[in-house]
Amino acid sequence: MGHSTRCAVMGDIESPVPLDEAMRLSALAGYNVLDTPTEPEFERLVQLASRLFGVPIVLISLVALDRQVFKARVGLDVCETHRDVSFCAHAILRDDVMVVPDALDDPRFAANPLVLGSPFIRFYAGKPLITPEGLRIGTVCLIDTQPRAGFGEDEQRNLTDIAALVMDRMELSRLDYVRAVSQARFENIAATSPDAIICSTGSGGITFWNAAAERLFGYTAEEMTGQSSSRVIPGSWRAAYFDELERLNQGGELRFVGRTIVRSGLHRDGSEFPAELSLSSWREGRTTSIGAIVRDITARRRNEDRLYRLASLDTLTELPNRAAWRACISAQLDAQTPVTVLLLDLDGFKEVNDTLGHPTGDIVLKEVAARLLAECSDALMVARLGGDEFVVLLAGTEMRTAKAIAGGLVQALAQPYDLPGHIFDIGVSIGIATYPDHGQRADELLGAADLALYRAKATGKGRYMAFEPAFREVAVARRGFERELRQAFENDEFEMFYQTQVDTRDGRVCGAEALLRWRHPQRGLLTPVSFLEVLSQKPIATAVGEWTLRTACLHAKAWRTRIPDFRIGVNLFESQLRFGQLPGVVERVLQDTGLPAEALELELLENTMMRNDSATLKMLQTLREMGVGLAFDDYGTGFASLSMLKRFPVSRLKIDRAFIRDVISDPEDAAIVKAVIYLGHSFGMEVIAEGVETRAQLDFLRANQCHHAQGYFFGRPMPEAAFSSELERNAAAL
Structure with a gap:
């Protein structure tokens, strides 16, 4: 659903402005995130989004009065742009995800300098960052230099989850800022905060327990006032907590003041939950007080785990996926670590899909993954690149060892697959390539393994083959022949x-x-x-x-x-x-x-x-x-x-x-x-x-x-x- 707008004309471009602009800008200022240093959590989220959605540019964009500021970014060098050319100025008018499949086909953006010039935006998807009061202060947006045919419901839901994680972090930043501005207003704010806020004496006796703490821990304020805060601290870190109190009472400082830490909390029923804590301390005369903001991050952990799995794991076999493989091999090559790549492609798998259907084919792929893990327990990584293609990364470049492992894989994967009502024999062909001998870059190394795999299949399948430079010469000649065919x-x-x-x-x-x-x-x-x-x-x-x-x-x-x-x-x-x-x-x-x-x-x-x-x-x-x-x-x-x-x-x-x-x-x-x-x-x-x-x-x-x-x-x-x-x-x- 959209929101009412008016337009501010700048040059030849109309910049849409929400009717609640004054309130929106006030809310943005309250978060104190403009022109402040970036935070690792935001950087991690944009990098995760880039891998998850496969786009080169991801931004956390904050839409100010006359500019948009990028709180975190990947794939873009600039820190801000004018608001009048901002896609995000349009996206904040919506509740849901704004998707622009191809900016050149959209009259709003076809003449935009960010489309016609760097960074040459073609595809855009942005989810508004919405405050608890319903005000839209910015977006999390995905940008590609290539158009995309669609952006499905699952992708929109994943982008919405990431936007929620960003707003969680923004809320913590806002609370930290408010606390720094005026300690005297702390309890008034805490009383209405959605997070549990607890105040205690230097010895740990609770002096303030807000409504959110009642909901989170299960104790009323009357039950907890005067009680030791250790009552809601699990035994796993209770001793460390008392050590901190001792340090504070001896004139020292809490080690974690000014930082957000993750520890477990203890519900009234004795169950533990992951919690994010922000601690502060202050002195009034001779009295030392401690303040704690506590947030249950169970749901966030669940979302982060789900997003990580989507970005890094193959959902069928639970092996690392292509993105995880690229990160792993790139790290090895950046460290100049000698490695060996075994590229595997199943022989006869298509017949299983065609004959028994894809659900049965999925059973085979899971069994293949299990056999690979059993045979390659010492591998740096075993991953599924897609379809019936797998890859194994081995430490070192000893070819005799690599061939022995490849031979074992050929035998292991050739064993019959006992499927419901059928027994199938499926083979595998394997190409072998090593770094640095056969390639200096990840794509060059995988390309060498692929050429060896092609040769293995051409010689009868069910075989392994190590890369030779002549394979690349033949491939170049074949590509030339293919060009001749087109001509x-x-x-x-x-x-x-x-x-x-x-x-x-x-x-x-x-x-x-x-x-x-x-x-x-x-x-x-x-x-x-x-x-x-x-x-x-x-x-x-x-x-x-x-x-x-x-x-x-x-x-x-x-x-x-x-x-x-x-x-x-x-x-x-x-x-x-x-x-x-x-x-x-x-x-x-x-x-x-x-x-x-x-x-x-x-x-x-x-x-x-x-x-x-x-x-x-x-x-x-x-x-x-x-x-x-x-x-x-x-x-x-x-x-x-x-x-x-x-x-x-x-x-x-x-x-x-x-x-x-x-x-x-x-x-x-x-x-x-x-x-x-x-x-x-x-x-x-x-x-x-x-x-x-x-x-x-x-x-x-x-x-x-x-x-x-x-x-x-x-x-x-x-x-x-x-x-x-x-x-x-x-x-x-x-």
């Missing part, structure tokens, strides 16, 4: 080739498979084996896939004028199936090109089928309902089961060329081909064989009722113009 798409260097598909019964051309080629400006025409694996992992794969689909459909539409039942097969990238947009893309392409749905066949790889999730199944069913064919490419080479053929709406099986090559001479290959043909017919699917190169292979397929085939025997893949000419020659021959 290839932008420069129209990709081409479509087509390979004939025939009906084995009469030799008639019935379709073609569309195959992607790259005409590289220096290296000439490249086949998919040279670039497809890298391309499929890049963001442009989806765009290239849609271009491939559109180009193939456009050509097929023209070829259907010669062969009315011509069908084009198009291979899909994994990324095209990932976000559920494929049916809409296919429908749009078919409409734009005029190709009937039954003339298009999309070829799926086994990893698509192995995902076995409901979203993918629904998407494929939608495509089949449109009339589009679905071919299971390279069937028989992987782990696809019969249940998948029953579950997924596949319309054709493609027999991999590896089985056709020796089908005449190898009885096992012949048996596999016969079995696939039988399965296809049994499930009501068509079957096509790839890699047919001889008449004997074709005769075998005909004899076993495989009605479609493709391969060099019928023609090599060729460009669109050559394929069109080939169709014309075939038509003339018929």
Whole structure:
């Protein structure tokens, strides 16, 4: 809910001013926090907030008459700014958190010099600092130089908690200030204070006990007046308390005067609670008196613990999280301490999530964390970086020791996981890097471990690998190749080739498979084996896939004028199936090109089928309902089961060329081909064989009722113009 305002115009910027401005400024002055030295508690809170929310700038901002003053700050060098450019001047008009996702899109701030110039604010979130009387004296605000799409309820609640902690500290500062200004007014103020305030003689006899003390400790003022204050002090520090009284009565000073300390207090029922105490003493003639302000910080401790856990611990495994890992490794490197990093990534974990769901996957991650801790009890840190990625930090750089630990982890994490109703085998791949040999900075060291991890996975998974400088050289070359791929798409260097598909019964051309080629400006025409694996992992794969689909459909539409039942097969990238947009893309392409749905066949790889999730199944069913064919490419080479053929709406099986090559001479290959043909017919699917190169292979397929085939025997893949000419020659021959 907002508050009524008026506007003070300064230059071209309107600065909103609350109607209760005079009262608000008076309340701010009462806290005595403007132009005073910063306090460690405030600095700790802004640093915690920076880690918790992942923002570079966090401020405790106090909005004065014509300026905003930063009581504590992280990520910003200046101590104050003019109020007329302050975001916080707007935030104090609200009760809740003010969020500006992108300042450039907000007419209030789009022309603000703090947006257009340093510190280049794009995202802002501020929670007002509200006094017990409801006056807004400033904010705790988060600032980022990048826009953010949202700031959820949990994040707003966490920011509100931090603002409450700041106000707690402000209240203590206010009370300390009031006490310093006028000791004579102490008891009048104490009587209405929300904190327990106790006065006693130098021997500990209580002379004043306010209402808040009654509520906190459970004793009335009548019960405690004249009694020893040790009655509410636990035995853990009672002796120290009497030592302090002795020091005071001998003319000394209380050691903790002018400081806030944390000790435990004692409730009437005998239970202890954490308390924050501010002590003072004064002399009136020959009489020594002691004053104590006591606050129960149980709730604050709970909030601080929760915020610490959110900022530093992974909520699922309770291992240190990425932020804690960064702090730890940075501290080691700053101290120039030799360390070894083991970067771990689970093998086969995605299958658990896809098959049994994320709750079961969470059980596995917890068990992985437990096994890591058991195997690495001497590690400096074991942390979860996110997903199924973990990291272990070891002291020293002895590679033999690191490899022994890595080998033990591979064995420990490879042991079966006994899940409800299932037993899963999950492996791990590990990359090893050391400081200072493999990196001087934290990100460089982790990058080296990541390159070693990539190499470990590439060599078969379930392995560990130590970093070598050559890995970085390969990574640089790969990044260069990826840039070339992006430029290839932008420069129209990709081409479509087509390979004939025939009906084995009469030799008639019935379709073609569309195959992607790259005409590289220096290296000439490249086949998919040279670039497809890298391309499929890049963001442009989806765009290239849609271009491939559109180009193939456009050509097929023209070829259907010669062969009315011509069908084009198009291979899909994994990324095209990932976000559920494929049916809409296919429908749009078919409409734009005029190709009937039954003339298009999309070829799926086994990893698509192995995902076995409901979203993918629904998407494929939608495509089949449109009339589009679905071919299971390279069937028989992987782990696809019969249940998948029953579950997924596949319309054709493609027999991999590896089985056709020796089908005449190898009885096992012949048996596999016969079995696939039988399965296809049994499930009501068509079957096509790839890699047919001889008449004997074709005769075998005909004899076993495989009605479609493709391969060099019928023609090599060729460009669109050559394929069109080939169709014309075939038509003339018929």
